[in-house]
Amino acid sequence: MGILSLVILLLVILFWPAEEVAASGSAPKVTLELGIEYPVAIPNFAFEGINDTGDTDTTDYISYKVKSGDTLAQIFNRFSLSPQTTHKVSRAGELAEKLTRLKPGDLLYFRINEANHLLGLKFPLSNIDTLLVNAKGNDFETTIETKEIESVLSFSQGSIKSSFWNAGVEAGLSDLQIMELAGIFGWDIDFAQEIRAGDSFNVAYEALYIDGELIGTGNIAAAEFINQGETFTAIRYTDNQYxxxxxxxxxxxxxxxxxxxxxxxxxxxxKRFHPVQKRYKPHRGVDYVAKIGTPVLAAGDGKVIRSQYDRFNGHHVFLQHGERYQTKYLHFTKRAVKLGQIVKQGDVIGYLGATGMVTGAHLHYEFLVDGVHRNPKTVSLPKAEPIKAAHKAKFLEIASQKVSLLDNHKRILLAMN
Ligand SMILES: [Zn+2]
Incomplete structure (x- = not known):
């Protein structure tokens, strides 16, 4: 191992400057002589697997990649470890059971002394957890080593040109984050119909690191969405609410x-920019065009007061929410609820279709307050519980910090673009 490292080191010293020179356009300074064999670095040799976990503590360990059909006994046998050792390791507590369910591609790290005794075994279970088996006297003990995840606040900013989805992707957000963002602001903004070119968003989210390497993203900590000139800001609190x-x-x-x-x-x-098209539609509802079969959700908690078919409305469902509110959903291809059924907000009540008097597949949606049709996009809606009084002072402090963080990063990101 020592000689191997030395060879690599020499290779690095020999070729590093040459590569740099070559990259800048001139001929490499190192000249090769005829008749002499030069060692050439082969990519991925010898070290394959060892750096996979980013764990620096496996230097004294030999790695082994599990092959199809391998059992722990077979692997131990390959390392000339006794069947007794296999037995002891596999019975070293509940955690050792994980070693009986090895999958091809799993990595095992062995630490074995000159007398061919197993001193330690490491089995990475995930990016975060590693099973450790260590010799203790005549036996083995097992523990789980958990790496610390570091959460760093990251920022992203986007402006809508073609669609909210594309703007989110362009801003470097994951599909999940785009959906989360729509979920946070979806109570105020109709993302299906009310997004316009020029709308923009700023997001502060948790980026998760292990040993300095990005492993994923956590929650959205704060976000701002500007929709048709109106600014909405959301701050996450410790109760996981915005x-x-x-x-x-x-x-x-x-x-x-x-x-x-x-x-x-x-x-x-x-084209919806056109002021004439902004008028309240005469048919007193909103039409959502999507594929037949797209699930349609209950807008709020309520009770099914109608679920039937007629030749005008096709398959349709009406919901009653408390005493004052009603919502109506028309032209389903199929209804998913029955008369009298209690539904929760977000439950699927039917599937978009083209039944009844329609020219194409769409959902016709109506919102009524005290029996009067209202525009579901603009009607003022009762809100859920505000922040608890006992938490208010603390929340306001966090919120003002987050708002100024968002503002600062918005300025920085805008200046960069
Ligand atoms: Zn309609």
Whole structure:
């Protein structure tokens, strides 16, 4: 091992400057002589697997990659470890059971002394957890070593040109984060129909690191969404809920749109800018165009007061929410609820279709307050509980910190673009 390292070191010293020179366009300075064999570095040799976990503590260990059909006994035998050792290790407590369920590609790290005794065994279970088996007297003991995840606040900013989804991807957000963002603001903004070119967002989210390496993202800590000139800001609190910077809940008793924005085909139409098209539609509802079979959700908690078919409305469902509110959903291809059924907000009540008097597949959605049709996109909706009084002072402090962090990074990111 020592000689091997020395060879590699020499190779690095020999070729490093040459590569740099070559990269800058001139001929390499190192000249090779005829008749002499030069060692050439082979990629991935010898060290394969050892750095996979990023664990620096496996230097005294020999790695082994589990092959299809391998058992612990076979692997131990390959390392000339006695069947007794296999037996002791496999019975070293409950955790050792994990070694009986090895999969091809799993990595094992062995530490074996000159007398061929097993001193230690490491089995990485995930990026975070490693099973440790250590010799203790005549036996072995098992523990789990857990790496510390470091959470760093990261920032992302986007502006909508073609669609919210594309802007999110362009801003470096994952699919999940884009959906989360729509979920946070979806109570105020109808992401299926009310997003416009020029709308923008700023997000502060947790980036998760292990040993300095990014392993994923955590929660959205704070976010701002500017929709048609109106700014919405959400701050996450320790109760896992989002609130406005003043402490009001972001959640409301009704969803702004009873359908996931991702499925709505016409979720972005620049022509909607036209002032004439902004008028309240005469048929007193909102149409969502999407594929037949797209799930339609209950906008709020309630009770099914109608679930039937007629030749005008096709398959349709009406919901009653408390005493004052009603929502109506028309033209389903199939209904998913029965008369009298109690539904929760977000439950699937039917599937978008083209039944009844329609020209194409769509969901026709109506919102009524005290029996009067209201625009579901603009009607003021009752909000969920605000931040608890006992937490308010602490929350307001956190919120103002997060808001200024968002503002600062918005300026920095805008300046960079
Ligand atoms: Zn309609």
């Amino acid at each position: 609130y406005t910077p003043q402490g009001a809940s972001m959640r409301k008793s009704f969803l702004r749109a009873p359908i996931n924005f991702k499925y709505v085909s016409s979720n972005f139409n620049p």
